[in-house]
Amino acid sequence: MYKIVKRDQIADNIFEYWINAPHVTKNGCAGQFVVIRIDEHGERIPLTISGIRGDDVRIVFMAVGKTTQQLAALQEGESIQDIAGPLGTPSEVKKWGRCAVIGGGVGIACLPILARELREAGNEVTGIIGARNEGLLLLEDELRNACDELVICTDDGSKGHHGFPADILKEKVAAKELDAVWIIGPAIMMKITSMATLNTGIKTFVSLNPIMVDGTGMCGSCRVTIGGETKFACVDGPEFDAHQVDWDELMNRQRTYTGQEKESLEHYHEHKCRCGDH
Amino acid sequence: MNRRPVEERLRDFNEVATGLSKESAVLEAKRCMGCPKPLCVDGCPVSIDIPGFINAIAEEDFRKASRIVKADNMLPAICGRVCPQEAQCQGTCILGKKGKPVRIGDLERFVADWERENGVEAPETAPTTGKHVAIVGSGPAGITAASECLRAGHEVTIFESLHEAGGVLTYGIPAFRMPKGIVKFEIDQVLALGAELKLNHIVGRSVAVDELLAYDAVFIGTGAGLPYFMGIEGENYGGVYSANEFLTRVNLMHADKFPEYDTPIIRGSRVAVVGGGNVAMDSARVARRLGAKVYLIYRRREDDLPARAEEIENAVQEGVEFVCCANPTKILGGPEVQGIECNRMDMCELDESGRPIPRPCTGVDSTFTLDVDVVIEAIGQGPNPLLAGLIPDLKRGRRGNIEVDEDGRTSIPHVFAGGDIATGAATVIWAMGSAKKAAASINKMLSEN
Numbered sequence: 217m218y219k220i221v222k223r224d225q226i227a228d229n230i231f232e233y234w235i236n237a238p239h240v241t242k243n244g245c246a247g248q249f250v251v252i253r254i255d256e257h258g259e260r261i262p263l264t265i266s267g268i269r270g271d272d273v274r275i276v277f278m279a280v281g282k283t284t285q286q287l288a289a290l291q292e293g294e295s296i297q298d299i300a301g302p303l304g305t306p307s308e309v310k311k312w313g314r315c316a317v318i319g320g321g322v323g324i325a326c327l328p329i330l331a332r333e334l335r336e337a338g339n340e341v342t343g344i345i346g347a348r349n350e351g352l353l354l355l356e357d358e359l360r361n362a363c364d365e366l367v368i369c370t371d372d373g374s375k376g377h378h379g380f381p382a383d384i385l386k387e388k389v390a391a392k393e394l395d396a397v398w399i400i401g402p403a404i405m406m407k408i409t410s411m412a413t414l415n416t417g418i419k420t421f422v423s424l425n426p427i428m429v430d431g432t433g434m435c436g437s438c439r440v441t442i443g444g445e446t447k448f449a450c451v452d453g454p455e456f457d458a459h460q461v462d463w464d465e466l467m468n469r470q471r472t473y474t475g476q477e478k479e480s481l482e483h484y485h486e487h488k489c490r491c492g493d494h
Numbered sequence: 495m496n497r498r499p500v501e502e503r504l505r506d507f508n509e510v511a512t513g514l515s516k517e518s519a520v521l522e523a524k525r526c527m528g529c530p531k532p533l534c535v536d537g538c539p540v541s542i543d544i545p546g547f548i549n550a551i552a553e554e555d556f557r558k559a560s561r562i563v564k565a566d567n568m569l570p571a572i573c574g575r576v577c578p579q580e581a582q583c584q585g586t587c588i589l590g591k592k593g594k595p596v597r598i599g600d601l602e603r604f605v606a607d608w609e610r611e612n613g614v615e616a617p618e619t620a621p622t623t624g625k626h627v628a629i630v631g632s633g634p635a636g637i638t639a640a641s642e643c644l645r646a647g648h649e650v651t652i653f654e655s656l657h658e659a660g661g662v663l664t665y666g667i668p669a670f671r672m673p674k675g676i677v678k679f680e681i682d683q684v685l686a687l688g689a690e691l692k693l694n695h696i697v698g699r700s701v702a703v704d705e706l707l708a709y710d711a712v713f714i715g716t717g718a719g720l721p722y723f724m725g726i727e728g729e730n731y732g733g734v735y736s737a738n739e740f741l742t743r744v745n746l747m748h749a750d751k752f753p754e755y756d757t758p759i760i761r762g763s764r765v766a767v768v769g770g771g772n773v774a775m776d777s778a779r780v781a782r783r784l785g786a787k788v789y790l791i792y793r794r795r796e797d798d799l800p801a802r803a804e805e806i807e808n809a810v811q812e813g814v815e816f817v818c819c820a821n822p823t824k825i826l827g828g829p830e831v832q833g834i835e836c837n838r839m840d841m842c843e844l845d846e847s848g849r850p851i852p853r854p855c856t857g858v859d860s861t862f863t864l865d866v867d868v869v870i871e872a873i874g875q876g877p878n879p880l881l882a883g884l885i886p887d888l889k890r891g892r893r894g895n896i897e898v899d900e901d902g903r904t905s906i907p908h909v910f911a912g913g914d915i916a917t918g919a920a921t922v923i924w925a926m927g928s929a930k931k932a933a934a935s936i937n938k939m940l941s942e943n
């Protein structure tokens with residue numbers, strides 16, 4: 217059992233948990249993820265490592281479906297059954313020169329640890345974050361501290377630049393200010409944003425989020441097509457060269473269980489009502 | 495072996511084969527002639543004293559029978575269920591030359607089940623040595639190596655990346671062949687000898703390579719967990735599974751009980767399973783239990799199917815439709831599976847192993863399609879590359895398996911390996927046999943320094 221040592225709600229429907237898991241924190245770094253299972257009946261779901269402090273690992277998640285809603289209902293001091301990790305290949309942190317780390321929605325949570333590692337490696341780092349509205353922006357202060365510069369965008373103009381991170385990225389690319397870029401967020405956001413660096417020679421990484429089961433390269437559920445080749449996101453990735461990704465295939469595969477996910481959530485809420493607790 | 499009726503077993507995941515009664519076990523045991531040069535023992539990869547334990551059953555001393563089996567095999571209830579006895583001990587039994595061989599597998603299972611119900615006797619262990627052995631992977635290889643090292647008095651830590659121990663026994667082989675409670679029971683017996691089991695620990699990630707190499711000895715038993723895909727069009731449509739994924743969703747994650755359990759699976763109304771080995775039979779039979787009409791597509795003839803005869807028979811009884819001499823060329827649909835296109839195959843000359851080489855037919859009627867909504871690929875697995883790929887000095891074979899000598903030694907002096915990661919996908923008992931050899935080398939090495 218692994219204890220939730222700290223729990224906070226940090227934006228609309230977005231939660232920040234610190235979980236005690238020394239086996240994960242010991243060797244975990246930016247770009248890697250964990251797989252958690254809440255209890256005996258639970259599903260294994262992947263969540264990015266968004267911070268490490270001593271023996272505690274931070275995860276930040278949006279309560280979207282059954283498992284993340286159930287997780288959000290847990291309190292500080294309670295425990296989850298399993299957390300495996302760190303999984304995946306670490307981000308390619310080296311001296312690139314000028315880097316941009318770009319986050320959309322809950323993907324923003326992956327940026328502080330990455331920005332810090334990049335700066336420690338001698339890079340100049342610009343953070344660009346975007347959300348639908350001000351209420352969905354997260355970890356702003358932490359990220360401001362971790363970056364040399366931070367640009368905020370909201371789709372509705374409630375804060376910062378009225379528009380998308382892609383707009384800012386295009387300006388930076390035009391001004392020849394970048395050597396490497398990370399884009400982390402929903403697939404459609406990563407697809408569109410990465411167009412800005414197409415044919416510019418700027419190395420562009422995205423962190424793919426296909427459906428996973430084991431997270432250790434054993435099932436093939438997470439397979440993605442990269443430059444025409446099949447790769448397993450859980451071991452070969454999850455970060456890949458943005459311009460080689462077959463985005464449509466990824467998005468189609470993500471929709472495989474839409475019906476069941478709805479059913480699972482309904483079953484959860486029904487059950488919750490009948491028992492009177494979670 | 496007696497089996498439950500088909501209509502009944504298709505409704506659940508309970509065990510298909512029912513064990514021998516005490517009376518029939520004793521009767522069967524009395525058929526053994528106690529050969530002075532027992533061929534059966536030569537056929538057993540871990541050389542169990544077969545006539546010895548059978549004789550004890552004939553004398554109705556089941557405790558003694560159990561002691562004899564467990565001297566060489568700590569997982570008898572597992573082996574009694576899934577070993578291909580017809581090709582091993584039973585295949586060489588002298589009585590099989592003219593009539594029927596002794597049902598050695600069923601007798602082994604009987605002894606193990608008897609012990610489980612009548613109290614287990616822990617084997618003796620040597621005094622502690624203070625040496626510490628790391629075991630990577632908790633499949634049959636890892637568990638066997640652990641038990642041998644524990645018995646020699648070493649401290650043992652087993653690392654397992656999943657949330658349950660057992661490897662393929664837990665996530666791969668379905669409960670109707672290998673009940674999960676029995677797997678857990680036998681593994682717990684080994685753990686009770688004092689091993690520390692660390693679940694959710696991926697060696698190479700949670701435990702770095704230099705931390706691993708700091709142990710006095712290391713045994714790697716990470717298995718053949720990398721699924722192969724055919725590389726045909728449409729393979730990444732929703733509804734195309736590797737057998738590993740399909741079986742893991744059901745066996746480890748209980749997707750058959752969705753939404754009581756959270757992990758979903760596409761059950762499919764018409765399912766195509768590609769392949770002809772045990773893994774394909776398991777997938778087909780699971781798909782039948784999830785309610786689908788199932789086609790099993792195999793590129794050679796029915797006679798060439800590599801699966802165990804008993805499992806083919808079970809699949810036939812359970813209504814799996816065999817489509818032989820056919821090879822898939824394309825998965826139709828997008829983004830969901832709507833069908834599978836196959837090429838008929840001709841059997842021409844034989845290869846070195848005496849099996850016919852399948853070649854695609856040409857001309858009219860050489861292709862056909864099946865309407866299916868789920869495709870499961872059971873065409874083989876490769877060695878799990880994660881850890882082996884991270885250890886620079888570890889010598890590996892062409893397909894990525896870890897190279898070992900006869901004693902399970904790798905190219906690094908205190909690192910040993912066994913099971914599928916060394917041999918390529920094989921069987922439970924071969925994994926155990928190679929792990930025993932490696933453990934013997936470990937114990938020898940640790941007693942010398």
Ligand SMILES: Cc1cc2nc3c(=O)[nH]c(=O)nc-3n(C[C@H](O)[C@H](O)[C@H](O)COP(=O)(O)OP(=O)(O)OC[C@H]3O[C@@H](n4cnc5c(N)ncnc54)[C@H](O)[C@@H]3O)c2cc1C
Binds near residue numbers: 283425470
């Ligand atoms: C490497 C990786 C890192 C991730 N990091 C984060 C993170 O830091 N924070 C965060 O909020 N989310 C993250 N996700 C996505 C997260 O795993 C899913 O949101 C989660 O599984 C949803 O589960 P649910 O039961 O609450 O929702 P569901 O109702 O099951 O699904 C909602 C959506 O999540 C996706 N999803 C469902 N199951 C899985 C699965 N097993 N694996 C991947 N995606 C799935 C599907 O696209 C689905 O549309 C990550 C995914 C991957 C692959």
Ligand SMILES: Cc1cc2nc3c(=O)[nH]c(=O)nc-3n(C[C@H](O)[C@H](O)[C@H](O)COP(=O)(O)OP(=O)(O)OC[C@H]3O[C@@H](n4cnc5c(N)ncnc54)[C@H](O)[C@@H]3O)c2cc1C
Binds near residue numbers: 915
């Ligand atoms: C569906 C199916 C049916 C089969 N049916 C039969 C049968 O009827 N009879 C038979 O004899 N054989 C059968 N086999 C084959 C048999 O199961 C295998 O040969 C045997 O399990 C190999 O044992 P192993 O210990 O080498 O590997 P595995 O059983 O694969 O165990 C390896 C373990 O190592 C873990 N691991 C991997 N990498 C790491 C890491 N880096 N860190 C920590 N842990 C790690 C894995 O999670 C796994 O638990 C079947 C196989 C399958 C897939």
Ligand code: SF4
Binds near residue numbers: 532534544587596
């Ligand atoms: S070969 Fe057959 S008859 Fe002879 S000892 Fe072995 S099991 Fe008995």
Ligand code: FES
Binds near residue numbers: 429434439448
């Ligand atoms: S999640 Fe199973 S192989 Fe990647």
